[in-house]
Amino acid sequence: xxxxxxxxxxxxxxxxxxxxxxxxxxxxxxxxxxxxxxxxxxxxxxxxxxxxxxxxxxxxxxxxxxxxxxxxxxxxxxxxxxxxxxxxxxxxxxxxxxxxxxxxxxxxxxxxxxxxxxxxx
Amino acid sequence: xxxxxxxxxxxxxxxxxxxxxxxxxxxxxxxxxxxxxxxxxxxxxxxxxxxxxxxxxxxxxxxxxxxxxxxxxxxxxxxxxxxxxxxxxxxxxxxxxxxxxxxxxxx
Numbered sequence: 001x002x003x004x005x006x007x008x009x010x011x012x013x014x015x016x017x018x019x020x021x022x023x024x025x026x027x028x029x030x031x032x033x034x035x036x037x038x039x040x041x042x043x044x045x046x047x048x049x050x051x052x053x054x055x056x057x058x059x060x061x062x063x064x065x066x067x068x069x070x071x072x073x074x075x076x077x078x079x080x081x082x083x084x085x086x087x088x089x090x091x092x093x094x095x096x097x098x099x100x101x102x103x104x105x106x107x108x109x110x111x112x113x114x115x116x117x118x119x120x121x
Numbered sequence: 122x123x124x125x126x127x128x129x130x131x132x133x134x135x136x137x138x139x140x141x142x143x144x145x146x147x148x149x150x151x152x153x154x155x156x157x158x159x160x161x162x163x164x165x166x167x168x169x170x171x172x173x174x175x176x177x178x179x180x181x182x183x184x185x186x187x188x189x190x191x192x193x194x195x196x197x198x199x200x201x202x203x204x205x206x207x208x209x210x211x212x213x214x215x216x217x218x219x220x221x222x223x224x225x226x227x228x
Contacts (some may be wrong), residue, residue: 035217045157045165045208046219048191060213062122095164107155109176111164 002026002110003097010113012086020115022079022096027110028088030054030074032097035108036081038092038117049081049095050104064090085118093117123147127220133228140196142223145208149189153213155193156185159222160205161191168207169194200227 008020036048048072049060067117069082079096093114100106105119124147133139144154152172157165167176169185172192182197196203204227210219 044222045159045210045219047219048212050215050217057215061216074183090219100170104215105212107167108157108165109167109168113164 002098004013004098004112006060006094006096006112006115009094009117010121011118014087014119015121016086017082017084018086018117020081020094020096020117022082022112024077024079024096024098027098031102033057033102033104034072034079035097035099035104036070036079037095037097037108037111038090039095040089040092040112043092046092050099051079052104053102057102065072083117086117088119091117091119122216123210123214124152125211125218125220127207127209127223129223130221131224131226133226134199135228136199136201136228138201139200140225142194142207142209143227144187144192144194144220146177146190146192146211146213150211150213152184152188153211154187154192155210155212156183157208157210158203158205159208165208184224196225 003025005023031048033048067085071080095114097108098110126145154172156169159165161184206224
């Protein structure tokens with residue numbers, strides 16, 4: 001059974017940093033691209049970032065470019081999101097999602113349950 | 122970036138109704154479109170991929186159509202379990218975009 005378990009969320013002050021993690025199981029992690037998607041309270045889904053199976057291809061939404069960094073460790077079967085210079089508008093539930101392809105070119109067939117990030121003073 | 126526009130934003134319907142949701146892309150995305158269902162407090166679940174292909178395990182009352190810039194999700198006979206929010210998503214470009222969502226409510 002495919003499982004994606006996010007962690008690392010919490011309350012953080014504006015301007016500070018946070019690192020999210022996503023632990024994967026139930027599939028061959030290094031065969032697939034992975035993504036982060038967020039959902040602000042009561043709002044819709046927003047794609048944040050994606051990374052190919054070998055970290056050779058990476059992309060970001062304009063709203064986080066230059067502040068967030070996606071990475072993965074295939075040996076540890078984990079995906080990460082380093083979030084710097086956090087803003088109030090980054091407050092959201094952050095989901096980890098599995099791509100159906102190895103390059104970030106497909107839809108998302110599995111999602112975690114999310115980790116909540118709240119940016120507030 | 123490719124913009125995705127869904128309509129309507131909210132839809133009130135009764136059990137047994139035929140329901141159609143529309144999604145428009147700001148430029149052609151061929152058939153690289155997926156539909157997701159999200160229930161309160163839960164992660165999204167994929168229903169349709171490549172515009173019209175039914176994901177394994179999804180009931181056949183769900184169907185998708187369209188290509189280029191115009192797409193639809195149809196629920197042929199709405200069931201109590203289908204009251205949820207639906208999102209379209211393009212995957213034509215690396216930078217994925219979602220529609221703003223359509224909430225299907227009980228009439």
